[in-house]
Amino acid sequence: MNAKSPPIDAVRDKTTSATIVYQQLRQDILKGYLKPGQKLQIEAIGARYDAGANPVREALNRLSSERLVDRKDQRGFFVPPISLAELRELVKTRCWMESKALEESILNRTRKWEDDVVLAFHHLSRTPIRLPEEGGDNSEWEVQHRAFHNALLAGCGSSWLIGFCNEMMDHAERYRYISMVSSYPRRDSYLEHKLIMDATLDGNVEQAKEQLVAQYMLTLKLLEEQADKLRV
Amino acid sequence: MNAKSPPIDAVRDKTTSATIVYQQLRQDILKGYLKPGQKLQIEAIGARYDAGANPVREALNRLSSERLVDRKDQRGFFVPPISLAELRELVKTRCWMESKALEESILNRTRKWEDDVVLAFHHLSRTPIRLPEEGGDNSEWEVQHRAFHNALLAGCGSSWLIGFCNEMMDHAERYRYISMVSSYPRRDSYLEHKLIMDATLDGNVEQAKEQLVAQYMLTLKLLEEQADKLRV
DNA sequence: GTCATTTAAAAAATCTATGATTTTGACAAA
DNA sequence: TTTGTCAAAATCATAGATTTTTTAAATGAC
Numbered sequence: 191m192n193a194k195s196p197p198i199d200a201v202r203d204k205t206t207s208a209t210i211v212y213q214q215l216r217q218d219i220l221k222g223y224l225k226p227g228q229k230l231q232i233e234a235i236g237a238r239y240d241a242g243a244n245p246v247r248e249a250l251n252r253l254s255s256e257r258l259v260d261r262k263d264q265r266g267f268f269v270p271p272i273s274l275a276e277l278r279e280l281v282k283t284r285c286w287m288e289s290k291a292l293e294e295s296i297l298n299r300t301r302k303w304e305d306d307v308v309l310a311f312h313h314l315s316r317t318p319i320r321l322p323e324e325g326g327d328n329s330e331w332e333v334q335h336r337a338f339h340n341a342l343l344a345g346c347g348s349s350w351l352i353g354f355c356n357e358m359m360d361h362a363e364r365y366r367y368i369s370m371v372s373s374y375p376r377r378d379s380y381l382e383h384k385l386i387m388d389a390t391l392d393g394n395v396e397q398a399k400e401q402l403v404a405q406y407m408l409t410l411k412l413l414e415e416q417a418d419k420l421r422v
Numbered sequence: 423m424n425a426k427s428p429p430i431d432a433v434r435d436k437t438t439s440a441t442i443v444y445q446q447l448r449q450d451i452l453k454g455y456l457k458p459g460q461k462l463q464i465e466a467i468g469a470r471y472d473a474g475a476n477p478v479r480e481a482l483n484r485l486s487s488e489r490l491v492d493r494k495d496q497r498g499f500f501v502p503p504i505s506l507a508e509l510r511e512l513v514k515t516r517c518w519m520e521s522k523a524l525e526e527s528i529l530n531r532t533r534k535w536e537d538d539v540v541l542a543f544h545h546l547s548r549t550p551i552r553l554p555e556e557g558g559d560n561s562e563w564e565v566q567h568r569a570f571h572n573a574l575l576a577g578c579g580s581s582w583l584i585g586f587c588n589e590m591m592d593h594a595e596r597y598r599y600i601s602m603v604s605s606y607p608r609r610d611s612y613l614e615h616k617l618i619m620d621a622t623l624d625g626n627v628e629q630a631k632e633q634l635v636a637q638y639m640l641t642l643k644l645l646e647e648q649a650d651k652l653r654v
Numbered sequence: 655g656t657c658a659t660t661t662a663a664a665a666a667a668t669c670t671a672t673g674a675t676t677t678t679g680a681c682a683a684a
Numbered sequence: 685t686t687t688g689t690c691a692a693a694a695t696c697a698t699a700g701a702t703t704t705t706t707t708a709a710a711t712g713a714c
Contacts, residue, residue: 206495206696208483232667242698244476247668248483251440255487263438264704266667283582290518350515354586436704438668464695474670479696496676498695 211239212249219258219269220360221329222368230259230267256357274417277365281410284358288343288406289399291355295345296395303345304391310334310341311387315380332363338383342390342402366409369416377408443471444481451490451501452592453561454600462491462499488589506649509597513642516590520575520638521631523587527577528627535577536623542566542573543619547612564595570615574622574634598641601648609640 215235218224235246254261260268295303314334320326336359343352382405389397447467450456467478486493492500527535546566552558568591575584614637621629 204495208696209495231665243667244479244697247476248479251480251483252487255484263441264436264667266705279580280582283580286522286580286583287519290522348511348515348518350512350590351518358582440668463693475695476669480668496695498677 206245207241208245208248208252211235211241211245212252214239215249216253216258216360219253220364220367222364222370224269226269226272226368228269230269232266256360258360272365272368274414277413278410280358280361280365281406284355284362285403285406287351287358288339288355289402291343291346291348291351292390292398292402293395294347294351295342296390296393296398298345298347299393300345303341306344307338307341307387307390310338311383314338314383319379332366336363342386362409365413369413377412382408438477439473440477440480440484443467443473443477444484446471447481448485448490448592451485452596452599454596454602456501458501458504458600460501462501464498488592490592504597504600506646509645510642512590512593512597513638516587516594517635517638519583519590520571520587521634523575523578523580523583524622524630524634525627526579526583527574528622528625528630530577530579531625532577535573538576539570539573539619539622542570543615546570546615551611564598568595574618594641597645601645609644614640 232243232246236243250259250267253259260270317331317334319331320328343355386398386401389401464475464478468475482491482499485491492502549563549566551563552560575587618633621633
């Protein structure tokens with residue numbers, strides 16, 4: 191007697207409509223489909239993801255606590271703006287915290303953790319980088335890249351630190367997608383990550399941290415140049 | 423008719439019902455009025471703060487992204503449980519991150535920042551500690567205590583790091599309130615904080631970090647003893 | 655004529671109320 | 685003790701009502 195047929199025939203996961211909107215909206219912000227500074231109207235988002243105002247609102251409220259949307263009481267929600275100053279602060283903080291996490295991981299290292307790092311590196315090295323010039327979707331590489339860096343942190347012994355680093359990875363990813371940094375040819379992704387992994391497996395804490403920071407600083411430099419070009 | 427005369431300053435930020443519930447609920451969780459593990463029923467919370475289901479849900483969703491409530495899809499919201507293991511991880515991470523922040527603050531130190539630290543210490547030293555045995559409300563001391571530690575971090579140059587540290591301060595505060603640690607007579611709060619401040623103003627990075635960590639480890643030790651007593 | 659202020663209409667956000675789906679807990683039977 | 689069914693309760697979602705903000709035009713002053 192239910193005139194309302196279940197809209198989804200797939201086996202009902204324990205996800206709610208709000209969670210689905212949350213995940214999709216999050217992806218669209220990270221990948222730059224929604225532009226920085228853009229207003230996020232409840233109704234428009236509801237139409238985009240086929241959901242009501244209430245689930246949309248819940249998703250937006252969750253994202254606002256992760257700094258992935260700006261919330262202004264009585265005035266709505268917005269995609270956070272970007273700026274070079276913000277990016278520099280972000281990279282600086284990532285260097286501090288991921289260095290610390292990597293250091294702790296190395297100090298506590300176990301066989302299992304080392305295996306995970308090796309495997310993550312292997313998968314990353316097998317994933318080709320798709321350049322924006324070719325209209326390529328590089329999201330698969332982003333996934334593997336992130337998995338590798340997460341493997342490095344995984345042994346640090348603090349879910350707090352891991353969570354914070356992941357929050358910052360989200361934002362760094364957004365900057366990369368928005369800038370569509372086409373400078374990958376100018377760097378050797380394989381070598382960069384191999385240097386980090388080798389120092390890590392050697393138990394050389396200082397070297398590993400140095401290589402990690404070097405990689406992030408290089409990415410920052412390329413993004414800064416990209417921004418300069420766009421400004422001119 | 424000219425009742426409209428609000429100064430230019432920012433009363434611009436009008437609060438919504440969801441924000442009010444958010445703030446009150448947050449306080450009640452931090453102060454332990456809502457017990458760890460307890461279920462947070464939408465209707466009950468709505469009655470408690472005189473609000474509808476919708477604002478309550480939005481507040482809960484915001485808090486869930488700060489780890490101040492656990493959210494389980496289709497099953498509701500809960501006050502996060504507490505455990506010694508969790509507390510140890512929290513304190514460990516605080517030591518890492520606040521040490522780093524303090525180090526950076528000292529390296530970048532300015533006259534203004536030093537003045538703020540001195541002032542915050544002065545206010546803290548003037549605020550009496552109200553012991554739970556006397557049924558005292560110690561929240562004023564908690565406010566000043568937090569302000570002092572925030573003053574130390576304020577110069578680190580990373581709003582990310584400051585934000586993360588504050589998120590962890592919230593959780594540490596909850597553990598203190600819940601444990602109602604009555605061990606304050608056994609420590610000299612004034613001296614402990616003075617040692618941190620003196621080393622800080624001297625520009626002695628190592629000493630300052632050491633004192634900061636020592637204070638957090640002592641608090642952890644007292645909380646652990648408290649937990650032991652409760653277990654017996 | 656240009657600029658600032660006021661007023662009114664439209665749009666958007668927020669909240670309330672109601673109905674539907676899912677989970678939970680009790681109770682009975684094997 | 686375990687399993688299965690059913691009723692009660694809670695979450696989730698929709699739709700409509702109520703502020704609040706925004707937009708735009710109109711008025712008035714310089």
